[in-house]
Amino acid sequence: MSLAEISTEQDAYNFAYLDEQTKRMIRRAILKGIAIPGYQVPFAAREMPMPYGWGTGGVQVTASILGPDDTLKVIDQGSDDTTNAVAIRNFFAVTSGVEMTMKTSEASVIQTRHRIPEEELTEDQTLIYQVPIPEPLRFLEPRETETRKMHALSEYGLMHVKLYEDIATHGHIATTYAYPVMVEGRYVMDPSPTPKFDNPKMHKNRALQLFGAGREKRIYALPPFTDVVSLDFEDHPFQIQEWPDTCCAMCGAKDVYFDEVILDNEGSRMFVCSDSDYCETRQADGHYGEMHAEYKERIQ
Amino acid sequence: MNAAPTYLGFADLARDAQASFRATMDAMARPGTIKTTPVPVNAPQPLNPTMAMLALTLCDFDSPIWLDDNIAQSDAAKSFIAFHTSAPVTKDKATAQFALLTSPASIGNLSEFAQGTDEYPDRSTTLIIQVDAISNAQFATLSGPGIETTASLSVEGLDETFWSQAQRNSQLFPRGVDFIFVSDTQLCCLPRSTKINLTREAA
Ligand SMILES: [Zn+2]
Numbered sequence: 020m021s022l023a024e025i026s027t028e029q030d031a032y033n034f035a036y037l038d039e040q041t042k043r044m045i046r047r048a049i050l051k052g053i054a055i056p057g058y059q060v061p062f063a064a065r066e067m068p069m070p071y072g073w074g075t076g077g078v079q080v081t082a083s084i085l086g087p088d089d090t091l092k093v094i095d096q097g098s099d100d101t102t103n104a105v106a107i108r109n110f111f112a113v114t115s116g117v118e119m120t121m122k123t124s125e126a127s128v129i130q131t132r133h134r135i136p137e138e139e140l141t142e143d144q145t146l147i148y149q150v151p152i153p154e155p156l157r158f159l160e161p162r163e164t165e166t167r168k169m170h171a172l173s174e175y176g177l178m179h180v181k182l183y184e185d186i187a188t189h190g191h192i193a194t195t196y197a198y199p200v201m202v203e204g205r206y207v208m209d210p211s212p213t214p215k216f217d218n219p220k221m222h223k224n225r226a227l228q229l230f231g232a233g234r235e236k237r238i239y240a241l242p243p244f245t246d247v248v249s250l251d252f253e254d255h256p257f258q259i260q261e262w263p264d265t266c267c268a269m270c271g272a273k274d275v276y277f278d279e280v281i282l283d284n285e286g287s288r289m290f291v292c293s294d295s296d297y298c299e300t301r302q303a304d305g306h307y308g309e310m311h312a313e314y315k316e317r318i319q
Numbered sequence: 320m321n322a323a324p325t326y327l328g329f330a331d332l333a334r335d336a337q338a339s340f341r342a343t344m345d346a347m348a349r350p351g352t353i354k355t356t357p358v359p360v361n362a363p364q365p366l367n368p369t370m371a372m373l374a375l376t377l378c379d380f381d382s383p384i385w386l387d388d389n390i391a392q393s394d395a396a397k398s399f400i401a402f403h404t405s406a407p408v409t410k411d412k413a414t415a416q417f418a419l420l421t422s423p424a425s426i427g428n429l430s431e432f433a434q435g436t437d438e439y440p441d442r443s444t445t446l447i448i449q450v451d452a453i454s455n456a457q458f459a460t461l462s463g464p465g466i467e468t469t470a471s472l473s474v475e476g477l478d479e480t481f482w483s484q485a486q487r488n489s490q491l492f493p494r495g496v497d498f499i500f501v502s503d504t505q506l507c508c509l510p511r512s513t514k515i516n517l518t519r520e521a522a
Pocket of ligand 1: 267268269270271272291292297298299301
């Protein structure tokens with residue numbers, strides 16, 4: 020189904036694609052999620068005109084909160100330009116007509132897959148994550164009845180055992196994506212497949228963070244200033260990914276999450292910010308990495 | 320079913336419901352923050368315009384509601400709610416997804432409302448309570464998720480019995496109920512996740 024078909028099928032009331040009854044149902048789930056930070060609220064997810072894996076959970080949450088005064092940003096892997104991000108942006112451009120931006124600072128609502136922007140968010144922003152597997156205990160315990168009991172009792176021994184096995188095998192905790200977090204000392208939560216580099220940004224973030232899983236029909240939330248702690252052990256404290264002595268080749272940034280870019284067949288490579296808006300904003304502000312000029316020539 | 324012609328509900332359903340929800344969501348995410356009612360809805364007595372807005376925003380055939388006596392005894396209010404929301408009315412507080420109250424005095428025993436279960440703490444009642452005034456005067460000191468350090472909240476008509484019930488409610492976390500206080504022109508939320516310290520003795 021094309022976007023044009025979707026838009027002509029909807030009557031004027033279906034702002035942002037979803038009908039009002041569906042939005043009410045999702046909105047009720049969002050309020051419950053906010054009141055119980057880290058708890059996965061079941062909801063009756065709707066079929067969306069895009070395949071699972073394209074962020075249907077995040078799209079439904081975004082569609083339920085979005086209004087005509089909003090400015091929306093969509094990121095995928097840190098970039099606004101991937102197929103997935105472009106498809107979702109087009110979907111909302113057609114179905115809601117809201118203003119779109121690629122600039123983090125201009126957005127009131129940000130839908131994301133895989134990254135949290137490098138730029139600090141504000142209390143006027145809402146960050147919405149697309150979540151494929153919301154249950155952090157699923158790969159340890161496939162039965163929903165059992166994982167639900169563990170959450171009910173706040174009994175997370177299995178998760179600690181798994182992390183400790185990592186240490187025994189690798190000498191460190193090998194999990195680098197979807198690294199589990201503890202919310203307000205009560206619920207273990209899946210931070211979605213963001214790199215663990217971004218976990219500390221979830222902690223006491225000024226923005227409201229909402230998580231939507233379409234296939235698994237779960238919504239959960241972190242209100243602003245919520246305690247979010249990555250699980251670890253006293254003798255093996257949590258550590259984020261580090262790139263010692265590395266600066267972004269384009270903007271010179273340090274202490275950001277890097278993508279490695281292969282430049283040619285000889286294997287020359289460079290590291291650039293994964294957050295494309297952050298990188299471009301820095302360049303516009305006059306910060307340059309060592310490959311800046313050369314890179315511009317190559318892409319022309 | 321008939322609704323009096325002056326009580327038309329939202330003028331622009333999608334837009335008004337969104338504006339209303341967004342203010343409520345932001346308020347629930349920031350306990351103690353007072354929001355101006357974005358879309359006051361004209362409704363029959365004893366419903367105030369903020370209560371009417373929230374009923375239209377959140378309730379439908381899928382969400383059983385409990386009504387306090389003042390509302391239950393007003394045919395005009397009941398038919399307004401039925402016409403605009405189709406929400407089934409329950410007399411059993413423990414099965415209500417929303418409770419609509421015209422005064423804190425009609426709360427009664429908080430534990431009679433749905434508290435959720437350990438496994439499904441979301442299966443709980445949200446109490447929407449009409450009050451005369453909400454302010455950030457220092458009465459209750461709030462802390463917890465959504466609050467950077469502490470927030471002050473004062474709600475007219477909430478007595479000591481209420482606040483001690485609310486404190487017990489937050490100790491039940493993750494079970495418990497959530498509160499939305501609504502005056503004619505403002506709203507404010509108190510979810511179960513908020514810790515409450517009483518800075519001044521209740522009058
Ligand atoms: Zn850069």
